[in-house]
Amino acid sequence: MGRSPCCEKEHTNKGAWTKEEDERLINYIKLHGEGCWRSLPKAAGLLRCGKSCRLRWINYLRPDLKRGNFTEQEDDLIINLHTLLGNKYVSGSISSGANFSGWSLIAAKLPGRTDNEIKNYWNTHIKRKLYSRGVDPQTHRPLNDSTASTTSNKNTIINNISIINSSSNNNNNNGSFQLVSGYKNAKINVTKLVSEDSNSNSSSAVSSEETYHHQQLINLDLSIGLPSLTSHTQVNTNKLKLEQLQGDEQQETKVITTSHGLCLCYSLGFQSNQVCCCNKTIGNSINTTTAADTNMYRFYRPMDI
DNA sequence: AAGTGAAGCAACCGCGTTCTG
DNA sequence: GCAGAACGCGGTTGCTTCACT
Structure with missing residues (x-):
């Protein structure tokens, strides 16, 4: 009993994010902030699922992330x-x-x-x-x-x-x-x-x-x-x-x-x-x-x- | 240098809960 | 109150890199 997909899979990119996609996402969130991940890809000009955008932002693009080895x-x-x-x-x-x-x-x-x-x-x-x-x-x-x-x-x-x-x-x-x-x-x-x-x-x-x-x-x-x-x-x-x-x-x-x-x-x-x-x-x-x-x-x- | 397996990690997937019309 | 959308999560996959032979 699954759920309906959150996006049109045939029109979305999958796999690794490109530098350009990252920049689009960063720029969009800088301007408009987080939220409404479903509509974000379209508004930002990204051929990505909203969930994918959210994951990319939260896990890798957020400015407050600390990278590097764990202490x-x-x-x-x-x-x-x-x-x-x-x-x-x-x-x-x-x-x-x-x-x-x-x-x-x-x-x-x-x-x-x-x-x-x-x-x-x-x-x-x-x-x-x-x-x-x-x-x-x-x-x-x-x-x-x-x-x-x-x-x-x-x-x-x-x-x-x-x-x-x-x-x-x-x-x-x-x-x-x-x-x-x-x-x-x-x-x-x-x-x-x-x-x-x-x-x-x-x-x-x-x-x-x-x-x-x-x-x-x-x-x-x-x-x-x-x-x-x-x-x-x-x-x-x-x-x-x-x-x-x-x-x-x-x-x-x-x-x-x-x-x-x-x-x-x-x-x-x-x-x-x-x-x-x-x-x-x-x-x-x-x-x-x-x-x-x-x-x-x-x-x-x-x-x- | 080439092949192979292991390790690391980014990304995807399905699901439970909450939100909203 | 209900149904579907949205969000956020843990689990898992699969690609890339590294180490070894």
């Missing part, structure tokens, strides 16, 4: 974000209409890089890098981990977590959001972010119930830098802990909260209300502090179920 820092960030977000397209998960997906979200955290570029880089470089480290690039588990079966996707879903807005059916919008498995029937449950005093160790900071779950978690030492926090916000280490949900075939979620109400959507770089409706982002003032304030989230992977 080690970029490598690490991509790996970490992929561990958290995966690469699955989870369109329409956000009530505001924004789409969540792996590559595009990762690209949003790497200025000047495109999702296509990151995707290619992942497939050609990082996969190999992870294999050489003995890590499965899909599950981010050790290759010799017999429990990380690729055939039981429903049980290994960390890289298919999507973020959705807080449930509209309750009023629990206190800076919360949900992480939901992208796999049907996945039995992952997300517990809350447990705030810790920076001087205390993790075991003393969690309740007995949390300690129980803590013992079942594997620390992958996956850390993602948070935007700096302002002075009015205590610097806390927050742990996102994923626990297994036992004996329940239903996919289930719990709301994640932080002690200071920082929305993880924000921590991932979204502006206030851009993707979630929690109204708990710290706002513009968050940009004013130093790297010394930088906090880190540490993510844990659940044991297999």
